[in-house]
Amino acid sequence: MRIYIFSYRESIILTKNLCERIMRYIKKGQSLFEDTLDLGLSKANILLKNNYLHYKDHIIPVDIIRNIARESNENTVYSYNDGIVKVLQFFDKGNFYKLKYIGDTAPTLEINGIHMHRIKGITPWEDSAIKVKLLNIRRYDRVLDLCTGLGYTAIQAFRRHPLKIITVEKDINVLRIAEYNPWSRDLANIPIILSDIRESLEEIRKGYFNKIIYDPPSFRIAEELYSLDIYKLIYSILPNKGLLFHYVGYVGSLSHKSIVNKIKSRCKQAGFKIIREINYGVLLAK
Numbered sequence: 001m002r003i004y005i006f007s008y009r010e011s012i013i014l015t016k017n018l019c020e021r022i023m024r025y026i027k028k029g030q031s032l033f034e035d036t037l038d039l040g041l042s043k044a045n046i047l048l049k050n051n052y053l054h055y056k057d058h059i060i061p062v063d064i065i066r067n068i069a070r071e072s073n074e075n076t077v078y079s080y081n082d083g084i085v086k087v088l089q090f091f092d093k094g095n096f097y098k099l100k101y102i103g104d105t106a107p108t109l110e111i112n113g114i115h116m117h118r119i120k121g122i123t124p125w126e127d128s129a130i131k132v133k134l135l136n137i138r139r140y141d142r143v144l145d146l147c148t149g150l151g152y153t154a155i156q157a158f159r160r161h162p163l164k165i166i167t168v169e170k171d172i173n174v175l176r177i178a179e180y181n182p183w184s185r186d187l188a189n190i191p192i193i194l195s196d197i198r199e200s201l202e203e204i205r206k207g208y209f210n211k212i213i214y215d216p217p218s219f220r221i222a223e224e225l226y227s228l229d230i231y232k233l234i235y236s237i238l239p240n241k242g243l244l245f246h247y248v249g250y251v252g253s254l255s256h257k258s259i260v261n262k263i264k265s266r267c268k269q270a271g272f273k274i275i276r277e278i279n280y281g282v283l284l285a286k
Helices: 016-027 062-071 124-135 152-158 172-178 182-189 197-203 228-236 254-270
Strands: 002-004 012-015 032-035 044-049 052-055 058-061 077-081 084-087 089-092 095-100 108-111 142-146 164-169 192-194 211-214 243-247 273-278 281-285
Touching: 012 016, 012 062, 016 032, 016 044, 016 062, 052 062, 058 062, 058 077, 089 172, 095 172, 108 172, 124 152, 124 211, 124 243, 124 281, 142 152, 152 164, 152 182, 152 211, 164 172, 172 182, 172 192, 197 228, 228 254, 254 273, 254 281
Parallel strands: 142 164, 142 211, 164 192, 211 243
Antiparallel strands: 002 192, 012 077, 032 044, 044 052, 052 058, 077 084, 089 095, 095 108, 243 281, 273 281
16 A cells, blocks of 8 residues: 655645735735635734735745736636746646635545535534544544544544554545645655555455544546445444445435435445434444
């Protein structure tokens, strides 16, 4: 299995919303003001001097701020470092990846227009915290996080100080965009396996991980991750009484409920017992 070395790319994070606020400060004649330059993780003092913004070792031309405020899409995220503005979205091999701004909080990842987190009435960070809380992760647990994404779930689990935690992600583009996300920076502390889910499960020692978080992309774009064979492999690496939380997304339409019923049926066939079903996932036990 290949280990991915995650390297957080520290930079100034800009959005249309932030740049509009900065332009309002400037129009009011403020030369010193406070705002967030990392999507709400912290507040920073920003100094305006000679048409440049100064923050620590960073110098940002006001023209860049003005252009983003005028022309940018409201949900686009930009990285700024050493005079270079990078839009945190790109196409690769027919897929479109985007770090999507949803407010001054943890952003979501969008792949081909599909959100990877719940964002209605909840932030992606809060969504991930709920998944981890359901598993009641403790210091003696060995935790496997399947489908890393932006890493929020793995990070939430890591902060509970389990005995062991690793996370698995197939798509290197997802990890590359996460490296620019301030909310993903703690992924640098967690071993990341860059591998197909099936291949990684086949190599993991049977019965080793007693807590597993399974958060695959939607059924519509990754049906192969919901197969009976995958559930059998997950079952095999859990010890007796081991727990699996399977995220299924918000259950609204009849078609989605039908998919959830298929998931539950296949998990039962694999040997799992359903412990608890909630509106966006299923807690299962071996």
